[in-house]
Structures are given as structure tokens and as C-alpha cells.
Amino acid sequence: MAQLSDDCFAFGGPMMSVDEAVGLITARVNAIADLETAALVEADGRVLARDVAAPLPLPPFTNSAVDGYAVRNADIPDSAEQALPLDGRIQAGGLAQAAIKPGHTARIFTGAPMPPGAETVFMQEDVRIDDAGRIVLPPGLKPGANVRPAGEDIPQGHIALRAGQRLRPQHIALAAAFGLTSLDVVRRIRVAVFSTGDELASPGEPRTASQLFDSNRFMLMAMLRRLGCEVSDLGILRDERTSLATGLKQVAGGHDLILTTGGVSTGEEDHVKAAVESIGSLVLWRMAIKPGRPVAMGIIDGTPLIGLPGNPVASFVTFVHVVRPTVLALAGALPEPLLPIPVRAAFTYRKKEGRREYVRVFLRKGQDDALEVTKFPREGAGLLSSLVETAGLVELGETVTGVEPGQSVGFLSYASLI
Numbered sequence: 001m002a003q004l005s006d007d008c009f010a011f012g013g014p015m016m017s018v019d020e021a022v023g024l025i026t027a028r029v030n031a032i033a034d035l036e037t038a039a040l041v042e043a044d045g046r047v048l049a050r051d052v053a054a055p056l057p058l059p060p061f062t063n064s065a066v067d068g069y070a071v072r073n074a075d076i077p078d079s080a081e082q083a084l085p086l087d088g089r090i091q092a093g094g095l096a097q098a099a100i101k102p103g104h105t106a107r108i109f110t111g112a113p114m115p116p117g118a119e120t121v122f123m124q125e126d127v128r129i130d131d132a133g134r135i136v137l138p139p140g141l142k143p144g145a146n147v148r149p150a151g152e153d154i155p156q157g158h159i160a161l162r163a164g165q166r167l168r169p170q171h172i173a174l175a176a177a178f179g180l181t182s183l184d185v186v187r188r189i190r191v192a193v194f195s196t197g198d199e200l201a202s203p204g205e206p207r208t209a210s211q212l213f214d215s216n217r218f219m220l221m222a223m224l225r226r227l228g229c230e231v232s233d234l235g236i237l238r239d240e241r242t243s244l245a246t247g248l249k250q251v252a253g254g255h256d257l258i259l260t261t262g263g264v265s266t267g268e269e270d271h272v273k274a275a276v277e278s279i280g281s282l283v284l285w286r287m288a289i290k291p292g293r294p295v296a297m298g299i300i301d302g303t304p305l306i307g308l309p310g311n312p313v314a315s316f317v318t319f320v321h322v323v324r325p326t327v328l329a330l331a332g333a334l335p336e337p338l339l340p341i342p343v344r345a346a347f348t349y350r351k352k353e354g355r356r357e358y359v360r361v362f363l364r365k366g367q368d369d370a371l372e373v374t375k376f377p378r379e380g381a382g383l384l385s386s387l388v389e390t391a392g393l394v395e396l397g398e399t400v401t402g403v404e405p406g407q408s409v410g411f412l413s414y415a416s417l418i
Contacts, residue, residue: 015286015293017398018356022325025297029304031332032256034187040176042088043167045228046185047331052161055178059359064090065145069105069127069135070118083134086183090115105135113408121146156367164334166228180347186331192251193217194234196244196262196272196308202236215384216261216315220308223319224259226418227327244275250281252300256330259323260296272296272307278302288355288398291381292318311381317358317393320417338417340395340410347375349396349403356398363391363411373411392416 016024035049064070075084086108090096100106105122108117114121120143128136154160160178161171167183175183200214201207214236221231223395232255237247251258260272271294275283282298282305289295291314296307306323308315320338328336344366351357361373373394376386392413396403403409 003255005148012048015288015355017288018321019286021295021297021322025304025322025326026329026335029326029329032186032189032330035184035199036043036187037182038185039182040172040180043175043183043185044169044172045226046167046183046188047228047328047333048163048167048171049184049332050184051159051163052175052180052183054154054156054158054160055180057156058153058177058230059148060133062150063148064108064110064112064121064146065148066121066123067109068121068146069137070108070115070121071105071137072101072102072117073119075103075105075137076120076141077137077139079139081136081138083130083136084133087135088115094259105137112371119147162334164332166328166333168337186333188228188230189257189327190232190255191229191257191327192232192234192255192258193221193224193259194247194261195236195310196239196260197236198239200236200262203320216308216310216312219312219316219321220259220261220319223316223323223418224327227324228331229244229327241275241278244272245278248275248300248305249279252303252305255303257323257326258300258303258305260261260305260307261315262308276300276305276307281376287322289318289321290351290355290357292321293340295322309381312384313360313387314381316387338412340412343410343411344370344372345394345403345407345409346372346405347403349375351396351401353401354398357396357400358412359396359403360386360390360394361392361394361411362389363413371411373409387414 038046056193071084084105086107087101087104088098090106090108090112092109092111094112096113099116100118106118108121120141122137122141123146126138130136160174165171177311195214195217199211201211203213207213221233224231234251236246237244248258273282276298280298280300282296286293287295291311292309294309295318298305306326308318351358360376363371363373366372376390380385395410396411
């Protein structure tokens with residue numbers, strides 16, 4: 001399990017910026033050392049534990065990039081067409097055993113190995129066949145054209161995949177191209193998730209007239225699984241300090257991270273802070289972010305705890321900006337900064353200086369085909385429909401005080417956030 005000292009996150013002072021909070025977490029979280037081997041088909045989304053050096057060059061042999069006719073460079077015509085007799089035929093997967101004769105050409109297909117002596121391929125659509133059955137080549141082709149040299153993509157011995165890389169389908173494809181069947185990966189980060197609040201009922205269970213079905217827990221578990229985590233569902237812990245403390249204490253030793261939602265504000269019925277302080281240490285962060293100001297960070301028996309707000313939009317936004325980098329740091333993953341894409345605003349908005357805000361927006365094409373965003377018509381961090389119906393978030397930095405139509409703003413698609 002990840003072990004942290006009880007005071008390594010201690011912080012006092014003004015409200016933290018998002019960058020300060022994330023920097024404090026990622027600089028102090030110890031990466032998990034446990035490794036395991038995953039079959040290629042199971043490695044997507046996992047964090048690579050060791051560098052992968054290319055065991056062979058890619059491509060492993062020099063081959064044709066097109067369907068056409070292979071020739072020696074010396075036989076490429078300079079200023080006028082030249083007819084060469086056809087000598088040989090090489091298919092993809094076949095062997096080019098005989099060297100190409102001077103003044104001859106060989107029929108070759110995409111991916112087929114180049115015959116010894118041949119260095120250039122004419123595309124089949126650029127040549128013609130004369131009445132004698134000879135291949136008529138046009139002048140001016142560059143020597144070496146339409147040929148893929150061995151190692152052109154990746155030379156043998158090159159570090160093709162780096163430790164810490166969060167594997168995606170393209171990385172799996174590269175490993176398969178090397179003939180690998182498995183990869184060494186960091187074991188899955190074990191995260192315990194629970195919601196707090198007497199006002200919540202789990203889906204499938206009876207709900208009183210004054211209760212809501214718990215949605216945050218399921219959203220967070222889905223987001224964690226997309227990050228490759230192994231998730232333990234602790235259900236709902238009620239608003240009682242002792243039972244909260246007992247539940248947290250029981251799971252701390254068997255998990256790398258504890259994630260809670262709700263109960264981290266300063267209300268009389270928000271008991272997470274006091275429960276954590278009774279069995280560990282907690283600094284209640286007042287992050288300069290909207291939605292999502294109440295975010296808690298604590299340590300219980302060396303295991304980090306993050307407490308997210310109870311409103312679903314605030315929980316979503318703070319997960320992306322606090323939990324996501326924490327999980328990546330625990331897995332020893334390379335940094336994956338979120339880079340907003342510049343788009344044109346088609347709305348007006350006002351905000352306070354000194355905090356970062358995330359506005360839920362629709363994405364569309366303007367009349368000039370430029371991408372532009374419009375704001376969800378309603379405010380409120382409790383509106384799940386605002387996450388479902390929009391395409392992403394506009395990020396407004398701490399120094400920004402407003403947005404006007406036509407202004408360039410940074411857009412983060414939901415697809416890019418996990």
C-alpha cells in the first residue's frame with residue numbers, strides 16, 4: 001500500500017489554487033512498487049512498469065510501400081521513357097530469392113520484400129505496358145521512392161515504450177508488432193469508494209420521500225475503472241462520526257487510496273473531517289475552484305484519503321483535477337496534463353478573479369465552420385443533465401474575469417478528461 005506520513009500534506013493559509021493542490025499531492029505520493037504481467041489484450045489502460053526496447057527493427061525487412069514495379073536505381077530513366085522487360089513477381093509474404101537483373105524490372109506488391117539489388121518502386125498507375133509486354137517507366141522518379149527500409153519506423157534497440165506510459169490501443173499494437181504477447185505493468189491501484197449522507201439511498205434499495213438515489217458513487221467508480229483502478233464499493237456511510245471513523249479505519253490498510261463524496265464541507269452534519277482527524281490527520285482544502293471548493297485531503301494509517309463535494313458536477317470536476325493526477329502518481333505514470341483546445345466563445349459570462357472556473361458547454365460549428373461553444377442555460381453544481389447534455393468544459397483561469405462572444409477560450413472535451 002502507499003504509505004504517507006501524517007503531516008506530509010500539512011498546509012495552512014489562504015485558499016489553494018488548483019495547481020498548488022495538485023502539485024502538493026503529486027510531489028509527495030509514493031508510487032506503487034508492485035508489478036505484474038498482463039497479456040496484451042488485457043494491458044490497455046494499464047501503466048507500463050519497464051521500458052520496452054525494440055527487439056527487432058520495424059519494418060523488419062526492406063519492402064515495397066505500393067503495388068508496382070521494382071528496379072535498380074541505375075535503371076531509373078532520366079529524361080525520357082524507358083521500357084524494361086519484366087522478370088519476376090514478388091507477393092506480400094513471399095520471398096525474393098533472385099537478385100534483379102540490370103535493365104529489368106520485377107512485379108511487386110505492397111509489403112513484399114524488395115529483391116536483392118532493387119532500390120526503387122514505380123507505382124503501377126504511373127507505368128504502362130507496351131505491345132512487347134515490357135514495362136514502360138516514366139522519367140524523373142526519385143531514387144528510393146516507394147520503398148520502406150528496414151528499421152525506417154523504429155530501429156532495433158530503440159526504447160519504443162517508456163516506463164510510466166499509460167497504455168492505449170496504439171501502444172498495444174506496437175508491442176504486438178514486436179511479437180510480444182505480454183507486458184510488465186504496475187498492479188492496479190486499489191481504491192475504496194463510499195458516499196456519505198443520511199439523505200442517500202443506493203439504487204435498488206428502498207428510498208424514503210426525503211432521500212435521493214446515490215449517483216456520485218457510481219460515477220466515481222466508473223471514472224476510476226477508466227483509469228485502470230481496482231475499485232472496492234463501500235456503499236453509503238451514514239452521518240455519524242464514530243461509524244464513519246470505523247469504516248475508514250477498516251479499509252485504510254488494504255487500499256492505496258480512499259475516495260469519499262459528500263460530508264466534506266463545514267456544515268454541522270458534515271462529519272468526514274472530524275472522523276478522519278480522530279483516526280489520522282486531515283487538512284480541509286478550500287481550493288480556489290468552481291464548482292468544487294470543498295475538497296479534503298487526509299492520511300489514515302499512511303493511506304491517502306480524498307473527500308470530494310457531494311454535488312455531482314463539483315464531484316466530477318474535482319475528480320478530474322485532484323483524483324486523476326493522484327491515481328496517476330500512485331501508479332508511477334508519466335504526467336498527462338490536460339491541455340484545453342482553443343475555441344470561440346458564443347456566450348457571455350462573468351466570474352471572480354482569483355479562482356479557476358469550469359463552465360459546462362455545448363460544442364458546435366459556427367456559420368464560418370469555426371468551432372464555437374455555448375453555455376448550458378442553467379447554473380448549479382447539482383444538475384446531472386448539464387454533464388449529460390453538454391460536450392465538455394471551458395476552463396477559465398484565475399486571472400480571467402469574464403467572457404464575451406467571439407473571444408477565444410480553452411475547451412476540454414469530456415472524452416479527454418479520463
